[in-house]
Amino acid sequence: MATQQDNKSKEQQDIDKELENSKASEADTAKSHGEILKQQIIEGQETYDKSPVSILLSSLTAGLEIGFSYLLICTLFFFLEGKISEDSIIKSLSLVYPIGFIMIILGQSILFTEQTSLLTLPFLNKKRSLGSLMRLWGLVILGNLIGGYLIAFLLVWIGPQLNIFNLETIEKIAVHVTDYHGSVIFISSILAGWLMGLLSWLVAASKDTLSRILIIYIITAVLAFTGLHHSIVGNVEVFAGLISSSKIVFVEYLSFIALALFGNALGGAFFVALLKYRAFVYDVKG
Structure with missing residues (x-):
């Protein structure tokens, strides 16, 4: 038993040494796997070191800011309704869907799906416990959820007042998001979490703001165009439907948010954090 523990300790020391030796690349070369991983682990640990109040306020801010994506989604849907088919409208929403994500990620607010893999890496690297994660x-x-509730209440009121969308628009979007079997929502959420974890990895790999904006836009537009379920945007979409339409009931909202959160977490933590980390570990051991 002692020998096994010693081997694990030696392996962890080798991993830490390899990460420590990962040097910053020259400006004109791509970052290595080790550099990106090191940056992600450091950024993740910095979040752990923040006070609970700071984390809560930053995540609440992200929940509010994602509402700008929803505002644009509803406005574009209402604007195009009757001019093109509803299927075409749904696909065109991917043009405005990324805006809230760009605001959040560049503004460094804490969004669950973008931070899932980031926060998992310090745990995998044995710097933080499962309980702290x-x-x-x-x-x-x-x-994120509280921020989403607040912005949903505001937008459900202001949209009709400005005549930029109405309650029927809100209802149609909410029904579109939830009109799937639970297993479909769950698998869709895993894929969305995978994409968001990759987004975090690719943003860390980029070297300038313009590249980051382009990466965020492409990944989140793909997510929207394919209809994959994102728990935090979906929270605003479905909760807005819940408070304004009889077609969305509370049990349906709870089922959706539970499946979406679990699926997003699994996609980001396993398919990105674990696989990227293990790939590095096997390279070190090799």
């Missing part, structure tokens, strides 16, 4: 996830999710 779960507590941090809980805080981020709570802040």
